[in-house]
Amino acid sequence: SQTIHQWPATLVQPVGSPLSLECTVEGTSNPNLYWYRQAAGRGLQLLFYSVGIGQISSEVPQNLSASRPQDRQFILSSKKLLLSDSGFYLCAWTSGASGANVLTFGAGSRLTVL
Amino acid sequence: SQQGEEDPQALSIQEGENATMNCSYKTSINNLQWYRQNSGRGLVHLILIRSNEREKHSGRLRVTLDTSKKSSSLLITASRAADTASYFCAGPGNTPLVFGKGTRLSVIA
Numbered sequence: 001s002q003t004i005h006q007w008p009a010t011l012v013q014p015v016g017s018p019l020s021l022e023c024t025v026e027g028t029s030n031p032n033l034y035w036y037r038q039a040a041g042r043g044l045q046l047l048f049y050s051v052g053i054g055q056i057s058s059e060v061p062q063n064l065s066a067s068r069p070q071d072r073q074f075i076l077s078s079k080k081l082l083l084s085d086s087g088f089y090l091c092a093w094t095s096g097a098s099g100a101n102v103l104t105f106g107a108g109s110r111l112t113v114l
Numbered sequence: 115s116q117q118g119e120e121d122p123q124a125l126s127i128q129e130g131e132n133a134t135m136n137c138s139y140k141t142s143i144n145n146l147q148w149y150r151q152n153s154g155r156g157l158v159h160l161i162l163i164r165s166n167e168r169e170k171h172s173g174r175l176r177v178t179l180d181t182s183k184k185s186s187s188l189l190i191t192a193s194r195a196a197d198t199a200s201y202f203c204a205g206p207g208n209t210p211l212v213f214g215k216g217t218r219l220s221v222i223a
Contacts, residue, residue, distance in 0.1 A: 043215030090156055103211055105156030
């Protein structure tokens with residue numbers, strides 16, 4: 001069966017520090033991978049998605065970046081965090097094959113920037 | 115851009131009552147999906163309705179879709195305290211999914 005792992009679960013970082021959130025999927029190959037952010041009271045915002053290794057699409061211009069160094073690994077990074085980067089970050093995957101694209105989410109990473 | 119907008123933003127009901135949440139969307143869809151999020155957790159897929167379907171059932175869930183009005187509704191019958199969560203609609207069905215802000219449902223025992 002497929003599983004998705006996301007870490008760390010919680011993170012408290014000072015403004016200007018770097019960030020690295022990691023997401024891995026097991027039990028499938030060539031998944032489509034996604035990073036969403038959920039800020040308080042603002043719903044779910046799509047940040048990045050990837051349909052293959054090294055292929056990253058950015059939905060929102062900001063100081064975050066994403067990378068996909070391996071087929072089932074998706075990393076969200078920042079060189080210098082801003083206060084506005086605080087939020088709940090969710091990684092998700094769908095099958096890369098054509099279909100209904102039902103998302104399976106990780107447990108989330110809560111980031112607080114102070 | 116927001117694909118779906120849920121209404122109401124918050125809903126509080128007594129256990130045993132039915133809960134209805136609505137979703138309006140802007141562009142054409144292949145399918146529309148509903149997800150649930152318990153506090154502090156990731157979202158969980160509930161049900162998917164295709165653009166050529168008008169109604170779909172899954173246990174205590176009933177989803178309707180009106181493509182002419184670009185709207186969908188999620189009905190939870192005989193609600194339980196465990197149904198307390200936020201509910202989101204998402205579309206358009208091909209990658210990537212875009213979510214609304216959700217409806218916060220509180221079921222009071």
